[in-house]
Amino acid sequence: MQNICHLSKLILEQAKKYGDRAALSYRDYDLNKWVPVSWKEFALNVQKVSFALLRLGVGVQENIAVFSQNKPETHYVDFGAYGIRAVAIPFYATSSAAQITYMLNDAQVRFLFVGEQQQYDVAFSVISVARTLERIIIFDPKVKKNPTDHLSVYFADFLKQAVVGGIPETLKDEYKKRQADANYDDLCNILYTSGTTGQSKGVMLTYGQYREGFRVNDAVLPLSEDDVFLNFLPYTHIFERAWCYLGLTEGALQCINLRPADVQRSMQEVHPTCMCAVPRFWEKVYQAVLEKMENGSFMERKLIREALEVGKRYWVNYRAKGKNAPMGLSLQYKLYDKTIIKLLRKTLGLERANFFPTAGAAVSPEVEVFAHAAGINMVVGYGLTESLATVSCDIPGKPVTIGSVGRLIDKIEIKFGENDEILLRGKTITPGYYKKDSQTKEAIDADGWFHTGDAGYMKNGELFLRERIKDLFKTSNGKYIAPQMIESKLVLDRYFDQAVIVADKRKFVSALIVPSYKLLEDYAKAKGISVASREELCTHPAIIKFYTERIETLQQDLAHYEQIKRFILLPHPFTMDNGELTNTLKVRRRVVYEHYAEQIEQIYAEAEAEAAAKA
Structure with missing residues (x-):
């Protein structure tokens, strides 16, 4: 049974109910x-x-x-912090000195908690x-603290401050007062966006947004206190943070993955029953x-392929359509689900799978079909930091269309603006960006509609995404x-490990590709290709031919003008x-283009030269 009390009291209330049970x-x-x-x-x-x-004198809403x-x-x-009406701001563990300096100064932070040596340094x-x-x-x-450091303390010593010499009555009274004054309009978190296009903005999230998020997700997702969550994404990511908090309201066990x-x-x-993840996972x-299929025996390949093919037909043609x-x-x-597919899930540690929310980017049809064919209940959804995660998701018992991001959650309003931009309004939408009124007014119009920057459309009650509007490229043609x-x-x-497309204001599409080096090196060795470095490997004619053929296969369903001509x-x-x-592993295109400007220009210069030679 979900406990939707104020987050300032949630853990204390759950402790009364569950006591010595593992949280x-x-x-x-x-x-x-x-x-x-x-x-x-x-x-x-x-x-x-x-x-x-x-x-330490931390004030209300500090x-x-x-x-x-x-x-x-x-x-x-x-x-x-929630217990005394303070605001908690998470930083990504991989943030740079420049990034945390900006956030510390922007939010005027006096007290910073750090994890391990890297963050401390x-x-x-x-x-x-x-x-x-x-x-x-x-x-x-x-x-290991710096010898000149006189400002830092270890967490264990910090906690001792709470009880040393007993807790003064004045502090007890102040604590009780803040607990009593806690309300749903208070700021709970400020989450700084990762900034793919510019300076980070602090997204303000209130307790009221969380309460509404818990209510609407509980209404459609089959969670219980028997579930086991694996916390894989960083808590700084709104998807993991909101998902974890939802699990805590249900009394589900949270297993914390320290190292990605x-x-x-x-x-x-x-053996998690639930885990939120991004499509790349x-x-x-x-x-x-x-790879397991490719390296297995003929019989293993045949059995796995047949099992997944049966699973695909079972889900795509019937279960996804509610038939x-x-x-x-x-x-x-x-039969396959109790043998081959079961063994596959067990190998992954997912033999107790309940469902697995997936969002953060587009989910490819191949991956979505594979997950369901393997008996993994992937729940595809859509959300943003500004919407406190879930805007839409696949809903149990309702038809699912491959490629959609599900159905709108309760009380979220949607309409489509210029260029089919998705506009949202509802109780889970942020009140704005911290100390950035102009950016808030740009994002949230006078009627309260939040402009997401994503293009999309609705069909048969499901939401489909097209593309980030700002990411659309227009070729010179x-x-x-x-x-x-x-x-x-x-x-x-x-x-292919990573790929970045180049096309904006260019005559044709090209690509910067980072190979999966280990696999490529194994392939080269098997083919007798001898090189002294990765640089040589990446320019070897046989390897270029190998990737050219794979790209042609992968893009055969694209329009001619969308296809990669050079890479x-x-x-x-x-x-x-x-x-x-x-920090969320999204590509900063501008930076990549700057770093590889010379190589990009060379691609198009060579193409021009070849075209001129043929003329």
């Missing part, structure tokens, strides 16, 4: 095992944080910040330019299954190109460190 679980890397945290212990730590913050990867401590601090490096920063509180006791690279290991260890799973499959197909599917659509086709192939293989991946990716 959280995390892997202790020193002990190499998962360690449970009971609801009672969770609530105790939350209250300690509340009193420790009060001792901003504090958390700069950490997913850890139990991030929950203690967030809910401890970055935070300490900006003390002199973070104008309001007074103290850094360090979660990991193994962090360990997610497949974590899945096999905790499922693309990797899909590629891994294809019952013919008896023969149903019996065939049930006047044709419009949707780069993300083309890129998503490429990265479905296991030999470059890059010997190094796009990274966050050099500014080419945001």
Whole structure:
């Protein structure tokens, strides 16, 4: 049963109900095992944080910040802040010094909580330019502080401040007053967007938005206290944050994945029933299954292929349409579902799968069909930070069309503006951007409609996305190109790791491609291709021919003007460190184009020269 009380009280109320039952679980890397945290212990730590913050003089609606990867401590601090009406601001664990300096100064943060050595080092490096920063509180006791650091304390010592010498009655009274005064108009979080096109904006999220989000999602999603969530995406991401909080209202166990690279290991260890993810995660799973098929014996390949084909027909032709499959197909599917498909899910750690929300980008039809064919109930949805995640999603019991992003949740209004832009209005929509009135007025019109920047349309009650309006490219021939659509086709192939399309104001489409190096190196070795470096590998004629053939296959259903005519293989991946990716791993096109300007110009200059030679 869902508990939709104010977030300032949620953990304390759930602790009364569940007591010693596990609320959280995390892997202790020193002990190499998962360690449970009971609801009672969770609530105790939350209250300690509340009193420790009060001792530091944190005011009503004052901003504090958390700069950490997913850890139990991030929950203690967030809910401890909510308990005294403070505002919690999460920073991505991979944020640069420049990014956190901007956010600390913009939000006038006095107290910053950091996770591990990397975050501490970055935070300490900006003390002199973070104008309001007074103290850094360090979660990991193994962090080595700078010898000149007199401002930082470890989290354990911070918690001791809450109880040392007993809690004064004045603080107890202040705590009770703030708990009583907590309301749904208060700011709960400020989430800074990752800024693919410019400076980050702080999206304001209220307690009222969360309450409405919990209500409407609970109405359509089959969650219970028996579910086991794997927290894979960073809590800074609104998708994971809102999803995790929804699970906490249900009493579901939250298994916290600390290191993103360990997610497949974590899945096999905790056997989640639910996990929210972005499409790229499922693309990797899909590629891994294809690789398993390719490397298996003839009989293994045959059985897996047949099982998935039966699963595909069962879901696409019948279950997705709300129809019952013919008896023969149903019996065939049930046989495979109890054998080959079951074994496939078990290999992934998903033998107890309930459902898996997926959003954040377009889901390719191939991946969506594969997931359902494998008995994984992928719930595709659409949302934004500004909408507190869910705007629409696949709803159990209702028909699902491949390529849609589901049906609108309750009380969300939608209409379509210029260029089919999706406009939204409702109780889950942000009141605006923190201290940015002009940007707020640009995004939210006088009638309260939030302009998403996404183009789309409705059909038979389902929402379909076209493209980010600002991302649409117009070639010099006047044709419009949707780069993300083309890129998503490429990265479905296991030999493609990253891809960026170039087309705006150009005569034809080209691409910058980052290969899956390990697979490509194995392919080259098998073909007897000997090279001294990745640079040589990426320019070898046989490798260029190999990728040309794969691209031609992948884009055969595209219009002629959408097809890639030329490409470059890059010997190094796009990274966050050099500014080419945001913290949510979205490509910053402008930065990529700047970094590879010379190579891009060379593509088009060579094409011009060849065309002139033929003339």
